[in-house]
Each structure stands twice: as C-alpha cells, then as structure tokens.
Amino acid sequence: xxxxxxxxxxxxxxxxxxxxxxxxxxxxxxxxxxxxxxxxxxxxxxxxxxxxxxxxxxxxxxxxxxxxxxxxxxxxxxxxxxxxxxxxxxxxxxxxxxxxxxxxxxxxxxxxxxxxxxxxxxxxxxxxxxxxxxxxxxxxxxxxxxxxxxxxxxxxxxxxxxxxxxxxxxxxxxxxxxxxx
Numbered sequence: 001x002x003x004x005x006x007x008x009x010x011x012x013x014x015x016x017x018x019x020x021x022x023x024x025x026x027x028x029x030x031x032x033x034x035x036x037x038x039x040x041x042x043x044x045x046x047x048x049x050x051x052x053x054x055x056x057x058x059x060x061x062x063x064x065x066x067x068x069x070x071x072x073x074x075x076x077x078x079x080x081x082x083x084x085x086x087x088x089x090x091x092x093x094x095x096x097x098x099x100x101x102x103x104x105x106x107x108x109x110x111x112x113x114x115x116x117x118x119x120x121x122x123x124x125x126x127x128x129x130x131x132x133x134x135x136x137x138x139x140x141x142x143x144x145x146x147x148x149x150x151x152x153x154x155x156x157x158x159x160x161x162x163x164x165x166x167x168x169x170x171x172x173x174x175x176x177x178x179x180x181x
Contacts, residue, residue, distance in 0.1 A: 050080030
C-alpha cells in the first residue's frame, strides 16, 4: 500500500467515524428520529452492509391517544451506502413502511417497540389496508409516487451530508446515473 492510498483510506475512515452508522435527519422531530434510529439499528443490518445507513422517514399520521403508546404510520425506507470518492453509492436497502409503535421513556425520548409492515406479494393490499386503516389512501399515494419518495430521499441525503460535513456531492443507485445533491 502506498503512502497516498494509506492516507486516503485513513481520511475515509475518519469521515465514516464522524458520520456514524445510522442517521436521524430530523433532530427536532423526536418521532421521526426514533423511527430513523430503529430502522438504522434493527432493519439496516438485515441488508448488505455499507459505510453508512441513511433511513428515510415520511410520517403520514400520528396517534398519541393510546396512553403511553404513540402510533406512527409512515413510508419508511432504509438505504446502505458505500462512500466512493464524492459519491454515496447505494449497496442495499428497501422499504419497511407501516405502523410503528413507540413508547416514551423516562427521559422523554421515544423508542420503537414494534413495527407492523404489510406482507409481500399477494397479501400486500389486504395487510396494508389492515395496518394503515384510515391512512391507507395516504400511504398508497406516497407508495406509488416515485418522484415524491425520491424527493424526500434526496432531501434526507442532503441533510445528512450537511450535518456530518461529508465531502459528498452525489448519490447513486446501482445501474443508474449519479444524482447531484
């Protein structure tokens, strides 16, 4: 290994340590941050590992009337990226939209205790209607609108990169052109 490549590798590792493993992009939104943390800790490891994980959380509705349980319906995604130069390259990820059951801790934070997600395949519509209930139409609007989902994803990536001060200007999915952030 040359001195130059060793320095590049050390710089990359330092940047990745600063970035941490998972990111909650809305620190002012404790529910979004709680769901993001859950996705990063519990869902992301089910996929091929990347250098960083960036969950994308789009909350559709919240119900806090259940005592100490808060219900959060949303479109939830997990993306694992490798840092390749100035580009976040997506190596894995997927959708985990559904109903998150959150509980408030003694210190005022929220933790996701359970995540209900629709079945894959033939059982999707029936299970999604059961999980989303009155929120089903809102969910389907987001679920079927790629431009809306990609807009939220791009904004989440921009926020992440800015917050972590990463030298990243683009993100890319396998087989697609890189997109500027």
